[in-house]
Amino acid sequence: MNFRKISGELELDETYFGGTRKGKRGRGAYNKAIIFGILERDGKVYVKVVPDVKAETLMAEIKTKTEKGSVFYTDCFKSYKSLKRYGKHCRINKEHAFAVGRNHINGIESFWAFAKERFHKYHGINRENYPLYLKEMEFRFNNRNEDIFNLMFNIIYT
Secondary structure, eight states, X not given: OOOOOBOSEEEEEEEEEOOOOSSOOSTTOTTOEEEEEEEETTSOEEEXXXXXXXXXXXXXXXXXXXXXXXXXXXXXXXXXXXXXXXXXXXXXXXXXXXXXXXXXXXXXXXXXXXXXXXXXXXXXXXXXXXXXXXXXXXXXXXXXXXXXXXXXXXXXXX
16 A cells, blocks of 8 residues: 655545435535545545544644645635645635636545445445445545456455
């Protein structure tokens, strides 16, 4: 396994996964799993279930998983405010535009769509097992151009 820190141009975002439920969506929705993600442009994605979206929580993950001096692309969520201490911080206000040149988080948003589409096929996931299913989606996304069968065979038998 390669445990290097992610570097370069990085897209950061958080999302909420869970069953369909009437009422509030997104931040503040009841009983949803909060997922934080970092996408290395033209590279890998890293995702993790987090307890909340406070600045301390997200910044701890960013410090652990990314190289200082990277270029960070985020939306305008307040928890990313102190990112400028770790590298260049580019924000996109999604209320006005989804992309301005290279300033976007469309890659990580694409991963969210990829994972949510596949989670629908499971017809419900036990909350305790959610991190494992999430890591499966990370693995599938990071190896989407590989023959998964041969890759798994090599991991298991070599």
